[in-house]
Amino acid sequence: MEVKDVLSKDRIIFNLDSDTKEKAIVELSNILMEQGFLLNKDEYIKAVLQRENHSTTGIGNNIAIPHGKSNSVTKSAIVFAKTKKDIEWESLDEKPVNLIFLLAISELDQTNGHLRLLSQIASKLMDDDIVLGLQKTQTADEVIKIFNEGDIEL
Amino acid sequence: MVKKIGSELKKHVLTGISYMIPLVIAGAVIMAIARVGGSFYGITDIWDSNYAENSNGIIKLLHSLDGFGGIALGLMFPVIAAFIGYSIADKLAIAPALVGGLLAKDIGSGFLGALAAGLIAGYACLLIKKHIKLPKAAASIVPVFLVPVLGTLITVLLINYVIGIPFANLNFGLENWLNGLSGSNQILMAAIIGAMVGFDLGGPVNKAAVTTAMALLASGIYAPNTAAQVAIIIPPLGLGLATVLAKRKYNTELREAGKSSLVMGLVGISEGAIPFAVESPLKVIPATVLGSAAGGALAVGLGSINQAPISGFYGWFTIIQWPLYILSILIGTLIVAGLSILLRGNPLVVEDKVEEDDFDEAEWEA
Amino acid sequence: MKRKIIAVTACATGVAHTFMAASALKKGAKLMGNLIKVETQGATGVENELTEKDVNIAEVVIFAVDTKVRNKGRFDGKIILEVPVNAPIKNAEKVISDALRLIDEK
Numbered sequence: 001m002e003v004k005d006v007l008s009k010d011r012i013i014f015n016l017d018s019d020t021k022e023k024a025i026v027e028l029s030n031i032l033m034e035q036g037f038l039l040n041k042d043e044y045i046k047a048v049l050q051r052e053n054h055s056t057t058g059i060g061n062n063i064a065i066p067h068g069k070s071n072s073v074t075k076s077a078i079v080f081a082k083t084k085k086d087i088e089w090e091s092l093d094e095k096p097v098n099l100i101f102l103l104a105i106s107e108l109d110q111t112n113g114h115l116r117l118l119s120q121i122a123s124k125l126m127d128d129d130i131v132l133g134l135q136k137t138q139t140a141d142e143v144i145k146i147f148n149e150g151d152i153e154l
Numbered sequence: 155m156v157k158k159i160g161s162e163l164k165k166h167v168l169t170g171i172s173y174m175i176p177l178v179i180a181g182a183v184i185m186a187i188a189r190v191g192g193s194f195y196g197i198t199d200i201w202d203s204n205y206a207e208n209s210n211g212i213i214k215l216l217h218s219l220d221g222f223g224g225i226a227l228g229l230m231f232p233v234i235a236a237f238i239g240y241s242i243a244d245k246l247a248i249a250p251a252l253v254g255g256l257l258a259k260d261i262g263s264g265f266l267g268a269l270a271a272g273l274i275a276g277y278a279c280l281l282i283k284k285h286i287k288l289p290k291a292a293a294s295i296v297p298v299f300l301v302p303v304l305g306t307l308i309t310v311l312l313i314n315y316v317i318g319i320p321f322a323n324l325n326f327g328l329e330n331w332l333n334g335l336s337g338s339n340q341i342l343m344a345a346i347i348g349a350m351v352g353f354d355l356g357g358p359v360n361k362a363a364v365t366t367a368m369a370l371l372a373s374g375i376y377a378p379n380t381a382a383q384v385a386i387i388i389p390p391l392g393l394g395l396a397t398v399l400a401k402r403k404y405n406t407e408l409r410e411a412g413k414s415s416l417v418m419g420l421v422g423i424s425e426g427a428i429p430f431a432v433e434s435p436l437k438v439i440p441a442t443v444l445g446s447a448a449g450g451a452l453a454v455g456l457g458s459i460n461q462a463p464i465s466g467f468y469g470w471f472t473i474i475q476w477p478l479y480i481l482s483i484l485i486g487t488l489i490v491a492g493l494s495i496l497l498r499g500n501p502l503v504v505e506d507k508v509e510e511d512d513f514d515e516a517e518w519e520a
Numbered sequence: 521m522k523r524k525i526i527a528v529t530a531c532a533t534g535v536a537h538t539f540m541a542a543s544a545l546k547k548g549a550k551l552m553g554n555l556i557k558v559e560t561q562g563a564t565g566v567e568n569e570l571t572e573k574d575v576n577i578a579e580v581v582i583f584a585v586d587t588k589v590r591n592k593g594r595f596d597g598k599i600i601l602e603v604p605v606n607a608p609i610k611n612a613e614k615v616i617s618d619a620l621r622l623i624d625e626k
Binding site: 051054055056057059060065067069092093103105115116118119120122123124125126127 | 532533535536537538539540542543544547560562563564586604606609610
Binding site: 514 | 574
């Protein structure tokens with residue numbers, strides 16, 4: 001199991017245009033839909049927004065990790081985006097967001113390695129060095145490399 | 155396609171290195187203990203067989219330890235070959251590669267020869283397994299008989315008759331050439347010797363330069379030896395220093411290798427730099443060549459003279475003009491460290507700081 | 521003397537915040553020079569499960585949770601600080617010192 005199994009190059013976007021949290025979530029969900037990870041886009045977006053209402057996913061350091069768990073997700077996956085403009089996300093540290101990790105979590109693969117991988121990627125975002133590295137990335141390969149180098153083993 | 159083959163090869167070689175590193179560390183540290191111990195008795199050639207029968211039990215033990223360390227280091231080449239083979243063709247390739255690696259060592263083809271042995275054995279076994287199809291009843295002959303025998307034969311024959319000849323010739327030609335050079339411009343020669351020593355780190359080019367330099371000692375020519383001894387320890391010290399200065403650019407394994415490389419450098423073993431040279435030769439070898447060349451030329455140019463074939467720190471104080479000698483080592487080390495860090499590029503490799511593994515269970519329960 | 525703490529993290533989805541909170545607590549404890557063991561109760565099940573021995577050793581328990589803690593009975597009789605799972609992600613050192621203050625002021 002490798003990072004690219006959940007975060008592949010075609011789901012890493014630079015220069016996302018959206019200027020609000022909602023628009024960004026919709027925009028990135030479109031990508032998941034196009035790539036066949038969602039059976040029902042609206043249902044998935046609803047799950048993500050519900051999670052946002054529960055408490056913010058802006059974890060500080062200009063990062064947000066919106067996520068939705070729904071049986072309309074066929075396979076767990078991540079979309080990563082860097083935004084052109086800073087987006088307000090009511091973050092824990094009150095800073096705006098420019099790095100977004102949208103997680104699609106399938107109800108079907110509860111014990112499967114994908115979830116574990118998602119968890120490991122999320123916990124890596126607590127590492128300041130990783131965040132610093134992500135802010136510097138300019139290509140999809142570099143993003144994947146950052147998560148790979150940190151010894152994600154399964 | 156070419157890129158894919160390249161990354162495949164790199165993966166196999168890295169697997170080999172990872173199995174080899176523990177041996178290098180064991181061997182180098184045991185040897186270091188022996189050599190440092192010997193220096194307390196004023197002995198600078200503890201490996202000399204005279205000490206096997208010394209009346210002092212400790213000296214005898216130190217002599218044996220040096221030998222034991224040597225056994226571990228001697229296994230480097232068979233082991234790296236064996237596990238390169240293993241990485242390519244699984245356990246089938248271990249036997250042929252082991253034999254090929256040992257042969258490469260015996261004929262003096264150094265670590266490049268060992269790499270070749272591992273790769274040849276691995277791919278030979280893979281090809282035999284894939285392409286020789288026997289009727290079902292006899293199929294089990296392939297893995298138990300054909301692969302070991304044919305694989306080993308192919309490997310040893312290629313190493314001995316194809317790979318071995320150019321290396322041996324290289325060795326011989328270089329010795330002649332160096333002998334002719336020694337009368338001319340000393341500093342230039344020192345730089346060339348330094349460059350050769352830094353080029354393949356214990357391989358044939360390095361050994362040609364070092365053995366020639368040592369041979370010239372007998373005739374009272376000290377400059378080549380001075381250059382060579384300075385140049386021997388600059389690559390391991392410089393690369394070790396690089397892993398300390400630019401931690402981010404090296405993975406955990408190489409950082410560990412960096413530490414042992416520093417130790418090996420101090421006791422005068424240039425093989426400490428090999429893991430780095432194998433991992434990314436194009437980024438490391440230019441740095442070690444330039445650093446060793448500069449260090450060698452400086453030491454000779456500044457007039458320091460090393461009359462003994464010793465490069466480790468325990469020999470430094472017997473050197474004429476030793477402060478300048480150490481200065482030359484320092485400058486060469488800094489060149490290697492600086493250049494190799496520079497050539498390695500941006501530290502995009504951000505590593506997880508070990509957070510989970512360093513939990514001290516004993517402290518918790520105390 | 522290093523202080524000894526145990527914690528349980530859990531969030532609604534059980535994929536992201538549970539593990540970020542665990543990682544933040546470990547980092548925070550390390551920076552403060554304390555020892556911490558963190559059990560994660562996520563979608564992949566319970567990991568790094570705290571043993572009875574761990575519970576005995578620890579001075580204080582932190583629950584950084586948005587959901588019910590599974591198998592809560594283990595911690596009966598211990599002093600527990602319960603905070604939202606976001607709290608350590610925001611400031612783990614504060615959560616840890618709050619927990620330690622609970623016992624120090626007792």
